Amino acid sequence: xxxxxxxxxxxxxxxxxxxxxxxxxxxxxxxxxxxxxxxxxxxxxxxxxxxxxxxxxxxxxxxxxxxxxxxxxxxxxxxxxxxxxxxxxxxxxxxxxxxxxxxxxxxxxxxx
Amino acid sequence: xxxxxxxxxxxxxxxxxxxxxxxxxxxxxxxxxxxxxxxxxxxxxxxxxxxxxxxxxxxxxxxxxxxxxxxxxxxxxxxxxxxxxxxxxxxxxxxxxxxxxxxxxxxxxxxxxx
Numbered sequence: 297x298x299x300x301x302x303x304x305x306x307x308x309x310x311x312x313x314x315x316x317x318x319x320x321x322x323x324x325x326x327x328x329x330x331x332x333x334x335x336x337x338x339x340x341x342x343x344x345x346x347x348x349x350x351x352x353x354x355x356x357x358x359x360x361x362x363x364x365x366x367x368x369x370x371x372x373x374x375x376x377x378x379x380x381x382x383x384x385x386x387x388x389x390x391x392x393x394x395x396x397x398x399x400x401x402x403x404x405x406x407x408x
Numbered sequence: 409x410x411x412x413x414x415x416x417x418x419x420x421x422x423x424x425x426x427x428x429x430x431x432x433x434x435x436x437x438x439x440x441x442x443x444x445x446x447x448x449x450x451x452x453x454x455x456x457x458x459x460x461x462x463x464x465x466x467x468x469x470x471x472x473x474x475x476x477x478x479x480x481x482x483x484x485x486x487x488x489x490x491x492x493x494x495x496x497x498x499x500x501x502x503x504x505x506x507x508x509x510x511x512x513x514x515x516x517x518x519x520x521x522x
Contacts, residue, residue: 330510339498339513347507389505394439396510400450
């Protein structure tokens with residue numbers, strides 16, 4: 297049972313444009329959602345998070361939006377830069393066992 | 409750096425042999441985790457630890473065992489490696505997860521079972 301889904305395995309955008317990465321979830325008990333970024337041959341690194349009681353969190357070029365009624369969140373990157381090319385994972389946290397449940401990831405490619 | 413290291417970084421082993429991967433932290437974090445990353449599956453939890461000698465299974469624990477005899481070390485053992493265990497393995501550490509704080513991951517171990 298995939299509780300966190302990222303239905304787009306890949307996304308390609310032009311430098312300077314907006315990148316929108318989507319994530320859907322089924323578990324309404326998630327307290328927080330976190331986004332991780334992963335470069336090849338490296339471990340994932342924390343990018344941004346949002347509480348389930350919020351609908352938006354912003355950090356520089358990165359904004360995460362949460363729509364609880366639709367069980368959907370999205371990560372916006374504006375403007376996109378070539379260095380943003382990476383795999384992005386969304387993850388949910390319920391508070392049980394101190395564990396994150398990850399999605400399948402989206403490979404973002406930012407082209408010049 | 410975050411103070412988490414995985415060894416080895418790369419390993420090729422034969423089917424049926426035992427393999428142990430090591431995760432070492434210098435952050436004194438309570439929680440440690442082993443995940444595997446596979447195309448189309450993302451990151452899946454194998455086992456995790458919430459203290460010395462306290463471990464529990466994740467969603468893909470079959471064929472794997474773990475041990476944590478010290479706060480800083482978390483070992484993942486494949487008792488008899490199979491080709492389906494070819495993957496990239498990530499260790500992660502954490503304190504209590506909260507808004508703005510999650511896991512810190514190691515750099516990964518690429519394991520190939522031939």
